[in-house]
Amino acid sequence: MRLGSAAPGVGAAPIVVDMGEGAVRAVQARKRGEPRVCCYPALHDAIGQADESAACLAGVLDRHGFVGSRVVLIAPRRLTRASLVAVPRAAEGVPIDAIVRAEVARVHGIDDGFEVVKWPLPRSSDATGEAGVMVQAIEHKPALGVVRALERQGLVVESLLPVTPLLTRSAVAMGITGSGMSVLIEAGWRDAYVSALIAGVCVYQRTLSGVGLGAVLAQALDDGADAADAIESEGGRLAGVTDGGLVSRSAAAVADQLGSEAKRVSEYASRRYRGHQLGAALLSGDLWDVPGAEARVAASVGAAARVLRPGALLGAEAPYAPGFGAAIAAAAFATGVAA
Amino acid sequence: MTTLHTIELLPAPLVTHRRIERLRALWISVGAIGLCLSGTALGVIHGVVLSGGVPGVAELARTEAELERLRNESASIRADAERIAVGGRLGIRMSQRPDWGLVLAMLESLRGEGVVLVAVSCATEDGDDGLPGGRARIIVEGLAESQGAAQRYLLDVERCGMFSSARLGRTVRADAPSRVLTAFTVDLQIDPETSDAG
Numbered sequence: 001m002r003l004g005s006a007a008p009g010v011g012a013a014p015i016v017v018d019m020g021e022g023a024v025r026a027v028q029a030r031k032r033g034e035p036r037v038c039c040y041p042a043l044h045d046a047i048g049q050a051d052e053s054a055a056c057l058a059g060v061l062d063r064h065g066f067v068g069s070r071v072v073l074i075a076p077r078r079l080t081r082a083s084l085v086a087v088p089r090a091a092e093g094v095p096i097d098a099i100v101r102a103e104v105a106r107v108h109g110i111d112d113g114f115e116v117v118k119w120p121l122p123r124s125s126d127a128t129g130e131a132g133v134m135v136q137a138i139e140h141k142p143a144l145g146v147v148r149a150l151e152r153q154g155l156v157v158e159s160l161l162p163v164t165p166l167l168t169r170s171a172v173a174m175g176i177t178g179s180g181m182s183v184l185i186e187a188g189w190r191d192a193y194v195s196a197l198i199a200g201v202c203v204y205q206r207t208l209s210g211v212g213l214g215a216v217l218a219q220a221l222d223d224g225a226d227a228a229d230a231i232e233s234e235g236g237r238l239a240g241v242t243d244g245g246l247v248s249r250s251a252a253a254v255a256d257q258l259g260s261e262a263k264r265v266s267e268y269a270s271r272r273y274r275g276h277q278l279g280a281a282l283l284s285g286d287l288w289d290v291p292g293a294e295a296r297v298a299a300s301v302g303a304a305a306r307v308l309r310p311g312a313l314l315g316a317e318a319p320y321a322p323g324f325g326a327a328i329a330a331a332a333f334a335t336g337v338a339a
Numbered sequence: 340m341t342t343l344h345t346i347e348l349l350p351a352p353l354v355t356h357r358r359i360e361r362l363r364a365l366w367i368s369v370g371a372i373g374l375c376l377s378g379t380a381l382g383v384i385h386g387v388v389l390s391g392g393v394p395g396v397a398e399l400a401r402t403e404a405e406l407e408r409l410r411n412e413s414a415s416i417r418a419d420a421e422r423i424a425v426g427g428r429l430g431i432r433m434s435q436r437p438d439w440g441l442v443l444a445m446l447e448s449l450r451g452e453g454v455v456l457v458a459v460s461c462a463t464e465d466g467d468d469g470l471p472g473g474r475a476r477i478i479v480e481g482l483a484e485s486q487g488a489a490q491r492y493l494l495d496v497e498r499c500g501m502f503s504s505a506r507l508g509r510t511v512r513a514d515a516p517s518r519v520l521t522a523f524t525v526d527l528q529i530d531p532e533t534s535d536a537g
Contacts, residue, residue: 075348117346140350147353157349165346333343 014070018327019046022189050149058153082205113140125274170310170329172200181276187285189214196269238289251290259300288322453488475529489523503530
């Protein structure tokens with residue numbers, strides 16, 4: 001068994017694991033050639049059934065030839081909370097960290113321990129005198145539950161990384177954000193997230209609950225029917241679903257809704273950061289595999305739409321599916337091939 | 340991972356726990372090494388100070404006398420060693436002397452029908468160190484039915500590999516009752532290190 005055994009994995013890059021709600025993905029960069037990748041349907045809830053999920057993952061990684069036990073885990077999207085926090089201008093003695101943590105705890109009603117990452121926002125046009133920071137937070141208890149379950153399978157989680165900063169950093173590294181405004185649309189299986197970026201920095205994020213393709217399909221299907229089964233019956237892959245079928249129509253509806261939300265987010269950001277007009281919509285998530293979804297978003301936002309494929313950062317030639325964005329970006333950053 | 344530390348969400352309690360575990364492992368290693376070093380130091384102290392005490396003047400005198408005795412003994416041993424070495428070299432040289440029986444048998448077997456050996460004389464020289472068993476010299480006197488037969492005999496003797504050098508000496512015409520023969524001498528040498536005969 002390769003997993004958990006130190007010798008064969010010595011010198012190997014960490015395995016990046018993205019335990020999404022619709023699919024679980026793993027990527028491991030290699031010194032030469034294409035990275036190891038695998039993707040399988042999420043059979044268990046990564047949080048509620050952490051042990052089952054971790055055992056399934058360990059088996060899949062082993063069978064797919066992944067080596068070593070080091071893991072970089074993409075923070076499960078359901079566990080991270082985004083906040084925009086106004087803080088006083090940085091000066092000596094101002095406890096910015098404490099203010100941010102207190103505000104995050106208050107806004108999200110978090111009582112126990114939690115971890116935050118934050119980045120400063122560019123100065124907005126409405127000069128109120130206050131500075132702002134964007135925050136992504138994760139609660140310790142559920143995060144530790146996932147990490148410990150992986151450790152019980154012999155995997156060592158070395159890093160836990162939030163999705164949005166990974167995607168925005170990869171967009172900057174690929175040079176596709178420029179100095180203007182863009183929107184990032186993360187289309188998840190259950191929920192979706194729309195962010196406004198100024199010069200590649202996320203300045204605002206809106207969570208759209210129940211707007212994911214899986215959730216929309218589940219609503220459209222009869223009771224008891226499974227959204228994944230619907231995709232399976234229409235060709236098995238989102239890229240090849242039947243034109244005009246239920247999946248295709250649902251995807252079109254989701255793309256339209258996300259496009260209009262992205263338009264609203266960009267308008268909000270334009271008011272806050274005057275002089276910036278939307279340049280492009282960056283897309284991430286499985287939805288964008290559905291033919292025509294990308295074009296519908298472009299039409300809604302009135303700007304070019306582009307699926308974020310950071311494979312180039314790893315030197316990969318294969319056009320990995322849009323759902324691999326965060327995992328591939330993390331693999332590139334974790335191995336140092338992208339800065 | 341240096342570019343990712345600013346977006347790290349790994350829970351602090353886990354990071355702290357791992358740090359403590361690493362420190363604990365480090366301290367265990369350091370403690371083990373320290374124990375080894377302490378044990379060694381204690382052993383030295385016990386051997387030098389506790390059991391033997393610090394050497395005093397009387398003991399130094401005893402030690403000097405012991406050293407003198409050892410020096411004398413050493414000179415005696417060196418002299419014995421020299422004698423043994425001479426004896427050893429002699430033994431080696433004696434063992435390297437040619438086996439004359441084998442030499443004569445070889446010379447006889449190589450002669451063929453056209454050659455008759457008249458006399459063979461052997462002598463050994465002393466080595467450079469004055470010991471017997473140095474170079475051996477063999478003079479073969481014979482009669483050949485022709486000059487060519489004498490030459491062939493010389494070549495056969497040379498090819499046999501027993502001798503370090505083989506040289507044809509004088510060749511003179513010798514009148515026999517019914518035919519003319521060639522009297523010859525062959526000068527052979529066996530160096531001790533190249534001898535296969537001994």
